[in-house]
Amino acid sequence: MNGIAFVILIALAADFFLHLLADGLNLRHLSHQLPKGFEGIYDAQRYRQSQRYLKTHTQFGWIASALQLIALLVFWFAHGFPWLDRWVRALELGPILSGLLFIGVLLLFKAALTLPFSIYKTFGIEARFGFNKSTATTYILDLLKGLLLTILLGAPLLAAILAFFEYAGPHAWWICWVGITLYMLLVQFIAPVWIMPLFNKFTPLEEGQLKSAILDYAQAIEFPLENVYQMDGSRRSTKSNAFFTGFGKHKRIVLFDTLIQQHTVAELVAILAHEMGHYKKKHVRQAFVLAVLQTGFMLFLLAQFITYQGLFDAFYMPQQSVYAGMLFFAMLYAPIGLFGGLLMQVRSRKNEVAADQFAAATTQDPASMISALKKLSVHNLSNLTPHPFYVFLNYSHPPVLQRIQILSSAPLAPEGHNL
Ligand SMILES: [Zn+2]
DSSP states (O other), X not given: OOHHHHHHHHHHHHHHHHHHHHHHHHHHTOOSSOOTTOBTTBOHHHHHHHHHHHHXXXXXXXXXXXXXXXXXXXXXHTTHHHHHHHHHHHTOOOHHHHHHHHHHHHHHHHHHHHHHHHHHIIIIIIHHTTOBOOOHHHHHHHHHHHHHHIIIIIHHHHHHHHHHHHHSGGGHHHHHHHHHHHHHHHHHHHIIIIIHHHHSOEEEOOSSHHHHHHHHHHHHTTOOOOEEEEEOGGGTBSOOOEEEESOGGGOXXXXXXXXXXXXXXXXXXXXXXXXXXXXXXXXXXXXXXHHHHHHHHHHHHHHHHTTOHHHHHTTTOSSOOHHHHHHHHHHHHHHHHHHHHHHHHHHHHHHHHHHHHHHHHXXXXXXXXXXXXXXXXXXXXXXXXXXXXXXXXXXXXXXHHHHHHHHHHOOOOOOOTTO
């Protein structure tokens, strides 16, 4: 076996067993004892239900990822890649269209493979635990819109990257880097205006106590805010959320209708204060810069590997091509991606604590932040006692008990607005 194939196989196996190990530890870490502070919020039955939800999800995840791994290995070692390449080349479409077709067909294979799992998850598991609100029509429409968006937004970008690597020689990687960065910015601008309304209805929050409380708070911390919107999240799920979109002075807050139903005004302001904390502490900008740097690093490495014969030998490909080289490189890059992802999560968990503390200090009301966190975790059946290794591997936020503990012990120093 060739060295590259060996490295990719080891990486695939390591990734699979690492997650299996973390899942196992996580399940064994469940305790029947309801953690302190959750009495009266979680009743015994709902707490047991949250643990059943975790078990069901974990076991389902094992089956799904095992089958996907097996499918990939079978396709690979049954010489599926050169078979598809011969078929694409026979059409004589030129390097760019051939690349779009080659990668497009593989993405369709993958989507067809994961679709049954997604259907079972939504209409089996999520429905059984009372979360799913999506109808078959909504689900199918979402799928079609997603497919259309992938074609409209993804295909031109992929075609451009293929073209630069095909024709721009040694300059390709940095031209693509600049192009992808501009593209990411563009998508951030058009997403709230054109993309998100395709999936949900956004209505400006009606005048009232909630809206004025939010606007007052934003003004107090000098946070530029264009408007507050409500989104019909209840169309798909009873799970709740809130997020920001837009840039600069045009930032909008979006609250799920499910979130508004479940929380008091003080709790909602605390949740939004946390979100604004991410902006004020420059976490959002940081995350973007890191994503840009990571993209540049990956493109630079891609340029070094894309014509390396060993990469094509590993997948039994007799002929080199930019599109296949890109795909195989992505598999070789996966372990570096995993490692980079873990570092990003360490940073993200630290930022979450900082945003919590920002919210507590600026609202002078840590109690509302704490009760919001408690309600959210009960409502979403979150695991209150995850294993530390599982947290390290999978969590972008610290476990809720840790966040509550930090909030309860934090001194309430008022924050300078310029921090
Ligand atoms: Zn956050």
